Amino acid sequence: xxxxxxxxxxxxxxxxxxxxxxxxxxxxxxxxxxxxxxxxxxxxxxxxxxxxxxxxxxxxxxxxxxxxxxxxxxxxxxxxxxxxxxxxxxxxxxxxxxxxxxxxxxxxxxxxxxxxxxxxxxxxxxxxxxxxxxxxxxxxxxxxxxxxxxxxxxxxxxxxxxxxxxxxxxxxxxxxxxxxxxxxxxxxxxxxxxxxxxxxxxxxxxxxxxxxxxxxxxxxxxxxxxxxxxxxxxxxxxxxxxxxxxxxxxxxxxxxxxxxxxxxxxxxxxxxxxxxxxxxxxxxxxxxxxxxxxxxxxxxxxxxxxxxxxxxxxxxxxxxxxxxxxxxxxxxxxxxxxxxxxxxxxxxxxxxxxxxxxxxxxxxxxxxxxxxxxxxxxxxxxxxxxxxxxxxxxxxxxxxxxxxxxxxxxxxxxxxxxxxxxxxxxxxxxxxxxxxxxxxxxxxxxxxxxxxxxxxxxxxxxxxxxxxxxxxxxxxxxxxxxxxxxxxxxxxx
Amino acid sequence: xxxxxxxxxxxxxxxxxxxxxxxxxxxxxxxxxxxxxxxxxxxxxxxxxxxxxxxxxxxxxxxxxxxxxxxxxxxxxxxxxxxxxxxxxxxxxxxxxxxxxxxxxxxxxxxxxxxxxxxxxxxxxxxxxxxxxxxxxxxxxxxxxxxxxxxxxxxxxxxxxxxxxxxxxxxxxxxxxxxxxxxxxxxxxxxxxxxxxxxxxxxxxxxxxxxxxxxxxxxxxxxxxxxxxxxxxxxxxxxxxxxxxxxxxxxxxxxxxxxxxxxxxxxxxxxxxxxxxxxxxxxxxxxxxxxxxxxxxxxxxxxxxxxxxxxxxxxxxxxxxxxxxxxxxxxxxxxxxxxxxxxxxxxxxxxxxxxxxxxxxxxxxxxxxxxxxxxxxxxxxxxxxxxxxxxxxxxxxxxxxxxxxxxxxxxxxxxxxxxxxxxxxxxxxxxxx
Ligand SMILES: Cc1cc2nc3c(=O)[nH]c(=O)nc-3n(C[C@H](O)[C@H](O)[C@H](O)COP(=O)(O)OP(=O)(O)OC[C@H]3O[C@@H](n4cnc5c(N)ncnc54)[C@H](O)[C@@H]3O)c2cc1C
Numbered sequence: 011x012x013x014x015x016x017x018x019x020x021x022x023x024x025x026x027x028x029x030x031x032x033x034x035x036x037x038x039x040x041x042x043x044x045x046x047x048x049x050x051x052x053x054x055x056x057x058x059x060x061x062x063x064x065x066x067x068x069x070x071x072x073x074x075x076x077x078x079x080x081x082x083x084x085x086x087x088x089x090x091x092x093x094x095x096x097x098x099x100x101x102x103x104x105x106x107x108x109x110x111x112x113x114x115x116x117x118x119x120x121x122x123x124x125x126x127x128x129x130x131x132x133x134x135x136x137x138x139x140x141x142x143x144x145x146x147x148x149x150x151x152x153x154x155x156x157x158x159x160x161x162x163x164x165x166x167x168x169x170x171x172x173x174x175x176x177x178x179x180x181x182x183x184x185x186x187x188x189x190x191x192x193x194x195x196x197x198x199x200x201x202x203x204x205x206x207x208x209x210x211x212x213x214x215x216x217x218x219x220x221x222x223x224x225x226x227x228x229x230x231x232x233x234x235x236x237x238x239x240x241x242x243x244x245x246x247x248x249x250x251x252x253x254x255x256x257x258x259x260x261x262x263x264x265x266x267x268x269x270x271x272x273x274x275x276x277x278x279x280x281x282x283x284x285x286x287x288x289x290x291x292x293x294x295x296x297x298x299x300x301x302x303x304x305x306x307x308x309x310x311x312x313x314x315x316x317x318x319x320x321x322x323x324x325x326x327x328x329x330x331x332x333x334x335x336x337x338x339x340x341x342x343x344x345x346x347x348x349x350x351x352x353x354x355x356x357x358x359x360x361x362x363x364x365x366x367x368x369x370x371x372x373x374x375x376x377x378x379x380x381x382x383x384x385x386x387x388x389x390x391x392x393x394x395x396x397x398x399x400x401x402x403x404x405x406x407x408x409x410x411x412x413x414x415x416x417x418x419x420x421x422x423x424x425x426x427x428x429x430x431x432x433x434x435x436x437x438x439x440x441x442x443x444x445x446x447x448x449x450x451x452x453x454x455x456x457x458x459x460x461x462x463x464x465x466x467x468x469x470x471x472x473x474x475x476x477x478x479x480x481x482x483x484x485x486x487x488x489x490x491x492x493x494x495x496x497x498x499x500x501x502x503x
Numbered sequence: 504x505x506x507x508x509x510x511x512x513x514x515x516x517x518x519x520x521x522x523x524x525x526x527x528x529x530x531x532x533x534x535x536x537x538x539x540x541x542x543x544x545x546x547x548x549x550x551x552x553x554x555x556x557x558x559x560x561x562x563x564x565x566x567x568x569x570x571x572x573x574x575x576x577x578x579x580x581x582x583x584x585x586x587x588x589x590x591x592x593x594x595x596x597x598x599x600x601x602x603x604x605x606x607x608x609x610x611x612x613x614x615x616x617x618x619x620x621x622x623x624x625x626x627x628x629x630x631x632x633x634x635x636x637x638x639x640x641x642x643x644x645x646x647x648x649x650x651x652x653x654x655x656x657x658x659x660x661x662x663x664x665x666x667x668x669x670x671x672x673x674x675x676x677x678x679x680x681x682x683x684x685x686x687x688x689x690x691x692x693x694x695x696x697x698x699x700x701x702x703x704x705x706x707x708x709x710x711x712x713x714x715x716x717x718x719x720x721x722x723x724x725x726x727x728x729x730x731x732x733x734x735x736x737x738x739x740x741x742x743x744x745x746x747x748x749x750x751x752x753x754x755x756x757x758x759x760x761x762x763x764x765x766x767x768x769x770x771x772x773x774x775x776x777x778x779x780x781x782x783x784x785x786x787x788x789x790x791x792x793x794x795x796x797x798x799x800x801x802x803x804x805x806x807x808x809x810x811x812x813x814x815x816x817x818x819x820x821x822x823x824x825x826x827x828x829x830x831x832x833x834x835x836x837x838x839x840x841x842x843x844x845x846x847x848x849x850x851x852x853x854x855x856x857x858x859x860x861x862x863x864x865x866x867x868x869x870x871x872x873x874x875x876x877x878x879x880x881x882x883x884x885x886x887x888x889x890x891x892x893x894x895x896x897x898x899x900x901x902x903x904x905x906x907x908x909x910x911x912x913x914x915x916x917x918x919x920x921x922x923x924x925x926x927x928x929x930x931x932x933x934x935x936x
Contacts, residue, residue, distance in 0.1 A: 137732075137827045138856075182679045193677060195686070196654045211910050215651075216823045218889050218904040219914045219933035220695075221640075224653060224686035228679055248735070272595035274618050274707035314736060314771040373675040375596040405677040406596075445677040460680055461670070468661065468669035469682040471920040475913065487681055 041097040041121070042077050048089040053080045053127075064122040067109040069452055075102065075116040080127045084202060084210045084237035087123065091235065091481075092208035094121045100484045103231040105145065105177030108169040110369055111450030113181065113230050117485045123235060125176050131155050132238060139243040140199060145176025145236050149183075152241065161243040164191030167446070168354040176236050182228030184446035186353065189404035190278040190312075193446060195227045197242045203234035206477045214240065225472060230448050231483040233476035247278075247312035251322060252340040252349055255329045259304035260284045260387075260399055264379035266307060266332035267403040271376045275324055279310040280404030286363070287356050287400040287411075294359040295352035298345070303335060307403070308353055310346075356400045357411070364396065364413035368425045370432050374441030376406040385435040386410045393424040407445035408436065434459065449487045458489050513537055526562055526580040529573025529898050533560070533580040540585040542602075542660060542668060542699040549697065550666025552579055553926045560928050561693040563604060563635025566627045566810060569892030570639045571692055572903050575930030583634055586699055589613055591674070598657065598674055600702045603634025619705040622649040626806045634698055640690025643806060644740040647854035648766070649706065652689060658702035659685030663695075664922040676704045687917075694932045695921040709766035713776050714798025717783050717791040719743070719759040726786040727761055728830060731853060734782060736775040738763040738854070742805065746848025746861070750808040752801060761788070764802060805850065809859055810892050816870040817863040818878075818893035818901065822885050826856040833858045835884050843877040845870070859891070867894075875900050882906035904933045 038046075038056070045054045055061060055078040064078040065071060076099060081087045094101045100120035107114050116122050125146030133142035136159045143152060149170040152163045166185040167173055173183070179201070184193040191197075200214030201223055211234070213222040226233055257263040263282050270280065283291070283306045288299045299306050307329065311321045326337050340346045352359075360367050374382045383399065390397035390412065398411040412428055414421040433443045433456055443449070443456055458466065466488065473480075473488070513519075513535065522536045539545040552559050558576035562568070563583055583604035590600040594617040601610060607625035610633050614620050624643020625631045635641075637652055646652075658672030661684060671684035688698045715738075719727055724743065731741050744751065745759040763779055765772040780791045794801065809819065822832050833849050840847035840862045850859040862877060864870035871894070878901045881888060888905040911934045918925075918936045930936075 135825075135827075138825045140825075184677055184679075188677055192650065192654060193679070195683075196650055205913070211913065213910050215653075216887060217909045218887070218907055219690075219909070219911070219936075220917055221653065221686060221690055222910055222913060224689075225682065229682060245737070268595070271597060274597075276597075276707060314767065314774075316770045316774065317768045320768070371679075373673075373677050375593060375598065375675060377593070377595045402677070406675055407677050440674055442673045442675055442678055442680045444679045445675070446679050448679045449681060457681055460673070464667050465669045465671065466681075468663065468667070468671070468684055472682055472684065472687070472917070475916045475920050 039076070041093065041099055044093045044097070045077060045079055045090065048093060049079060049081065049086050053082070053086070055079075064104060064116065064124065067107045067112060067114045069110050069112040069450065070115050073115050073117050074119070075122040076119050078122040078124055080124050082127050084204060087204045087235050087237050088208045088210055090121060090123055091204050091206070095206070095208070095479070095481060100481050101235065102483050103176065103180070103235050105174030105180075106148070106169075106172045108173040109177060109181060109450060110371065110447040111444070111452035113448055113450035113483070113486060114177070115451060117451055125174060128237065129174075134159070136161065139245070141241045141243055143175050143239050143241065145174060145179070145239060147175050149173050149175060149178055156243050160246045162246055163241060164197050164244050165194050168357065170354070175239050175241070179227055179236055179239055180229065180231050181446065181448040184402065184405070184407065186279045186281050186402055188402060188446070189280060190276055191244065195224065198223060198227050198239060199242055200240035201226050201236055202238035203236045205234050206479065206481060210237065228448070230450060230486055232473060232486055233482065235482070249315040249318050250310065250312045250346070251318055252346040253309040253322065253325070254299065254338055254340070254349070255307040255309065255334040256300045256303040256336045257305045257307065257334055260383045261380045262333045263305040263307045264383045264403060266329050266334065268377050268379050269328050269332055270325060271404065273324070273328055275321075277309050277325065277404065278312045279308065281308040281353055282306070282399065282401055282403040283308070283353065283356065284399040286396070286398035287360070290359040290363050290398070291352045291356050293362060295348070295355060297348045297352035299349070299352070300336065307334075308349060353400075360398060360411060360413070365415045367398070367411045367413050368429060370408070370410045370412070370429050371444050371447040372408050372433055372436035372441055373445035374406045374408065374436050374439045376404070378439040378441070379403060379406055382408055382436055382439055382441070386432055389428050389431045389435065393428040395421070395424055395428055402445070405445060406441065430456065451486055454485070454487055454489050457487065523580070525565070528560065528568060528577060529895050531573060531577040534578050536580045536582065538582040538585045542586060542662060545581065545586060545697060545699060546662045546666045546668050548581065549662055549664065549926075553664050553666065553924055556924065557926070558929050559926055561638070561697050563632030563638070564606065564627070564630035566631040567635055567639035567641060569810060569812070570903070571931040572935060573895070573898045573931070574928050575935070581697070583632060583697070583699070587632070590700060592617070593674070594619060594705075597705045597707075598676065598702060599705055600658070600674060600700060601633055603632060603637075603697070603699050603701065605633045607631045607633060607636060614705055615708065618708050620708050621655050621703045621705050622646070623652050624806055626810045628803070633701060637689045637698055637701060638691060638693050640692070642855070642857070644742060644852050644855055648737075648739040653686050655703045656685045656689060656701055657704050659688060659698050660700035661685075661688060662697040662699055664924065664926045672702060674702050692932055693928050694918060694936060696927065711769040711772045712764065712766045712795070712799065713772040714794040714801060715761075715763045715776050715779050715791050716794060716798075716801065717761045717788050719761055719788060721758065723787045724759055725830065727783055727788055728853060730782040730786045731761070731763065731779070734775070734778060736765070736771060736778065738775070738779065739766040740764040740802070741853040743851040743853060744805070744849070747808045747850065750811055751804045762801065762805060764798060808850070812892050813863060815867040815894040815896070816865065817861050818874050818897065819859060819861040819891045821889055821891050822858040822860065823887045823889075824856050826854060829853060829856050829858060832885055833860070836860045836881075839880055839884055840877060843873045843880070845873050845877055871897060878902055908934060
């Protein structure tokens with residue numbers, strides 16, 4: 011996991027430490043006793059020092075649950091849900107805790123269900139290019155398992171070495187290759203989940219009837235606890251190339267990306283990194299990115315061998331026509347992998363230049379990228395904050411990283427305001443407030459900027475069907491009170 | 504009994520009789536037909552129907568009304584023919600927003616003018632509409648290569664049963680902002696509300712398309728299928744067809760045909776078709792015809808054949824499953840059909856795993872009795888089957904959605920929350936929802 015990342019919001023305001031203190035005092039609560047009876051003592055944790063690791067994700071921290079449980083199978087999960095329900099406790103599913111919006115943080119206490127022990131691959135069906143995995147399987151493991159058979163898994167979040175498939179399903183995770191392969195929603199064929207009554211339900215996108223699989227993907231643990239996932243695998247492309255183009259600044263690089271998309275060429279990935287990010291990763295990885303330039307564009311194309319030369323020529327022409335200072339091709343597979351590894355390690359490398367950072371996630375239509383990037387810069391400047399940009403440009407998915415020191419009160423406040431201003435700016439450009447990280451706790455009060463009360467009420471109906479008691483991940487996604495939705499401005503698409 | 508109101512057009516009386524007859528489902532003819540001219544007018548109309556307890560069925564082009572049971576109640580037909588604008592085509596962003604009543608052919612043409620497409624694979628595109636394709640959960644053969652219609656929808660406007668207009672998703676290609684209800688409406692057959700506007704991401708049109716069509720002499724079928732599966736460059740579409748001779752040109756005689764379509768750069772499709780031809784040659788297939796323009800026409804004929812029906816003496820099934828057992832399922836289906844003395848024609852989708860099977864009898868009355876028995880027995884043979892089209896009179900006697908009852912309780916609850924008064928197409932959906 012990355013270094014210290016702190017809640018940009020006021021940490022004390024969102025936590026219930028008093029609850030944690032109560033739990034710490036013996037004797038055991040009926041909740042814990044029943045969980046121990048059902049799952050065995052080694053699967054249940056309740057001492058504060060054991061619970062600390064379940065009190066945070068990559069967005070926020072310091073919310074202790076009452077108890078953490080480590081199920082081994084769906085039956086265990088089902089028992090947990092029944093017991094928690096009887097005891098009136100909320101349930102928060104947890105993968106690797108790499109989430110960037112507070113999704114796995116137990117802000118209302120209760121039971122954290124960790125999938126650390128449900129981390130087995132269940133099936134690999136090579137002829138049909140499918141896999142079945144438990145939710146605790148780490149994203150990259152899946153591609154590694156499939157690799158000997160020339161198959162791979164499309165969604166590759168930069169956190170793929172740690173984040174879990176369960177977390178990926180819940181956030182509808184994307185990654186650099188979402189540009190051509192899509193996000194999780196395009197790769198989940200079916201799910202097994204435990205519903206609010208503790209029943210195990212299996213759904214597939216091939217079932218007759220409503221597409222419940224689609225409803226569960228991206229629901230951030232608010233509709234059910236996922237216990238197994240059927241996934242689509244892709245055939246490894248027969249040919250693949252990676253290129254690096256250098257630009258004077260991020261706006262120019264963004265304009266080149268807009269032009270590539272508008273030309274009707276869709277590469278497999280188009281990633282931009284600005285000077286701040288490139289310097290940080292170069293000092294860490296030495297992958298060979300050009301250092302003294304304003305921005306670097308990483309381009310990947312894939313397909314049939316005979317299409318590579320023309321494919322490169324087409325993109326190079328556009329990129330040079332849009333002010334690229336240089337263009338070069340990665341020499342071989344080893345260099346390609348090194349470039350990708352350092353790109354995906356960008357956030358971690360930032361630890362070298364600032365004690366803390368706050369990563370934003372927003373999407374704009376791809377033609378609006380240059381304006382969006384410019385607005386981010388203006389906003390950061392107005393708040394006297396340093397910003398790094400490393401993002402999935404081809405999808406219009408921005409990730410400005412606001413650098414700060416959490417010990418400086420002014421900076422923390424500036425980060426919070428700047429973050430919201432960036433979201434508002436992206437909405438004004440026709441975009442939305444999350445491309446891949448989700449809403450979680452972080453953006454729940456911002457959601458009404460995008461959706462009207464009617465829109466949210468329609469989503470609420472789905473939530474009522476699956477979890478009318480709000481026991482699954484309460485205080486996430488939806489704004490804290492319905493009245494918020496009426497008061498705040500809404501955008502009409 | 505018309506509902507008055509601005510911009511809510513009731514079909515003129517002279518045409519009404521004809522329209523009502525055309526919009527009959529099963530043995531029910533709707534009492535009124537409306538074609539509102541805006542989503543707002545549709546919302547107002549729906550609110551009134553919901554309040555007054557009148558049951559509503561939405562109509563696009565009517566091409567996929569064959570899907571599902573006949574409604575248990577049906578008072579009002581609402582056509583989306585007048586809600587059919589292209590709202591915004593942001594071609595430089597590769598996104599488009601259209602209204603539901605837009606004809607598939609017009610949708611395709613709009614996109615093609617800018618060198619783009621969305622792989623809906625619509626049957627009968629002259630008549631079928633974007634909204635109808637989405638609502639019916641239509642799935643075409645190109646989904647193995649590009650994804651399902653659901654994978655291309657990025658946002659929608661929905662009119663709920665009570666007339667509330669809600670939007671979902673947005674106009675961006677990547678989105679994790681709350682629940683995306685547009686995906687839930689795909690395949691919901693108008694039972695949760697009207698999908699009045701859909702936003703899509705688009706793809707650049709492939710530079711070239713080429714079709715290979717081969718006659719499969721008896722005994723070559725399995726080997727040909729195996730060779731196709733082993734090709735280095737996969738066809739975008741690979742279908743093995745037996746029958747449908749009236750619908751699909753290209754070959755006569757009773758032997759099977761293999762249809763393979765490649766999309767990509769000219770160089771790739773050129774090489775790939777050559778490789779396919781020699782692979783088929785190795786499998787004992789004597790000749791393979793290569794088609795360019797004509798290939799597109801044949802492809803459309805095949806898509807149309809999925810829903811075509813010969814009078815009241817055919818029913819077409821879709822068996823969904825893994826590509827690896829597509830041949831086995833097709834054989835099981837054919838065997839059962841023969842046991843029940845039905846003729847059977849099949850399309851095997853080698854990449855997606857679908858088996859499309861049309862069963863028929865020369866005599867309609869005989870057909871009815873036989874297909875009902877066949878349908879009963881089918882539940883024991885194949886698990887995930889549904890009917891694409893069947894004679895109206897048989898709709899409530901056949902398992903239109905197959906025997907599967909996966910998560911039916913949850914589905915009923917969804918219906919109850921979105922349409923508590925059961926106004927929308929009651930009885931048509933899975934489990935007679
Ligand atoms: C350095 C870094 C880079 C990142 N890069 C990307 C990127 O490129 N693309 C991207 O999309 N994200 C990225 N992320 C964000 C994060 O990794 C993803 O959101 C990921 O999907 C979270 O997975 P996780 O296992 O850590 O889940 P957690 O953080 O543990 O949980 C995330 C959400 O999933 C829910 N959940 C977890 N398991 C289940 C389950 N079994 N059933 C139901 N709900 C469940 C949780 O309740 C929570 O709401 C990045 C994060 C970091 C720190």
